[in-house]
Amino acid sequence: MTIKAAFHVQRKQFQLDVDFELPARGVTALFGPSGCGKTTLLRAMAGLERCRGRFWLGQQCWQDEQIFVPTYKRRLGYVFQEASLFPHLSVQKNLEYGWRRLPAALQRDDKEQLIEWLGLTALLQQGAAQLSGGQRQRVAIGRALLTSPELLLLDEPLSALDNRAKQEIMPLLEHLSEHAKVPIFYVTHAPVEVERLANRVLLMDQGRITHNDSLQQALARPDTPLYRYEEVAGIIEGRIADSLPDGRLPFDSDAGRLWLAGNNPAGAGPARVRILASDVSLALAPVHNISIVNQLPATVLSITPAAAGIVLLRLKLSGGQQIPAQLSAYSVTQLNLAVGSECYALIKAAALLH
Numbered sequence: 001m002t003i004k005a006a007f008h009v010q011r012k013q014f015q016l017d018v019d020f021e022l023p024a025r026g027v028t029a030l031f032g033p034s035g036c037g038k039t040t041l042l043r044a045m046a047g048l049e050r051c052r053g054r055f056w057l058g059q060q061c062w063q064d065e066q067i068f069v070p071t072y073k074r075r076l077g078y079v080f081q082e083a084s085l086f087p088h089l090s091v092q093k094n095l096e097y098g099w100r101r102l103p104a105a106l107q108r109d110d111k112e113q114l115i116e117w118l119g120l121t122a123l124l125q126q127g128a129a130q131l132s133g134g135q136r137q138r139v140a141i142g143r144a145l146l147t148s149p150e151l152l153l154l155d156e157p158l159s160a161l162d163n164r165a166k167q168e169i170m171p172l173l174e175h176l177s178e179h180a181k182v183p184i185f186y187v188t189h190a191p192v193e194v195e196r197l198a199n200r201v202l203l204m205d206q207g208r209i210t211h212n213d214s215l216q217q218a219l220a221r222p223d224t225p226l227y228r229y230e231e232v233a234g235i236i237e238g239r240i241a242d243s244l245p246d247g248r249l250p251f252d253s254d255a256g257r258l259w260l261a262g263n264n265p266a267g268a269g270p271a272r273v274r275i276l277a278s279d280v281s282l283a284l285a286p287v288h289n290i291s292i293v294n295q296l297p298a299t300v301l302s303i304t305p306a307a308a309g310i311v312l313l314r315l316k317l318s319g320g321q322q323i324p325a326q327l328s329a330y331s332v333t334q335l336n337l338a339v340g341s342e343c344y345a346l347i348k349a350a351a352l353l354h
């Protein structure tokens, strides 16, 4: 099943012109500079922008030349930057607002579990006006999910929250990104949210989609805007096991086994690790008598100058996942590295994302 969309929005100072197709599953991050049109695109998908275009969710047409399904008839959940709850209603009434209006057949029968999962059971009778930012956002997510949506639109749901509230909501979003059966579009400015949550990335600039990539492809672009202001990093997807008595955490992926340090309170299961390009060194053969335990066979895919005397290499690991490595131009010459070179990626540190 796919999502096919094209929208043309004309404003005085701004034009949105997009045309894309992607799988109707998983989390698609919309990423790009402020004002590039991310919110406008979400609004167009929701039917909140009357504009030229078409929008197909699998076999359902919500918009084309003849058809325009109004927002209230689209089965979608929309969570905004700042949760817009009804302040005079209780948490329970806010949660049930859309749910009550659904035909019985569409009402989720796991309402109580969902409320429990969001940690809202004890707050049900509280007025929405007395909630913290994080609690409000959890209610907004719950309200959206309770309407049994076929599409979820999340517009920077963490951006208005302080760090503590972000830490509280992130695991819920991660769980949602793994288990939600509906496609999710997620607007964010934070590369770390893309790394943790997304399966696909629509990179946007000045009202256009410049790239429609899988997460791996988006991270693999040496010029990716994801890292314009931050250190380049890569992601490996795999499974984390329980920590060993000596404190090591085994992480297995199709690239091989990595040993991580630290504990993993979430327990065994699917996980992602983040690897900074500056934490990766290269060797032409496995190195013994060295403190770096993580050594994965790799092939050089590209070599791109990054700064004076510094180059960024894209490495393909066995199984196809990619990570970056940042080396001095001098080392690249010394090791005679070129596109296609076989080598070993020595990974000094890898951080568990979830």
Ligand SMILES: Nc1ncnc2c1ncn2[C@@H]1O[C@H](COP(=O)(O)OP(=O)(O)OP(=O)(O)O)[C@@H](O)[C@H]1O
Pocket: 011, 012, 013, 014, 032, 033, 034, 035, 036, 037, 038, 039, 040, 041
């Ligand atoms: N109601 C409106 N009327 C006129 N122009 C608007 C309106 N809403 C947004 N714009 C303009 O449309 C452009 C795209 O705005 P949009 O909010 O979609 O960008 P964005 O990528 O979501 O930005 P941000 O990351 O800052 O939230 C901007 O230039 C903005 O000033």
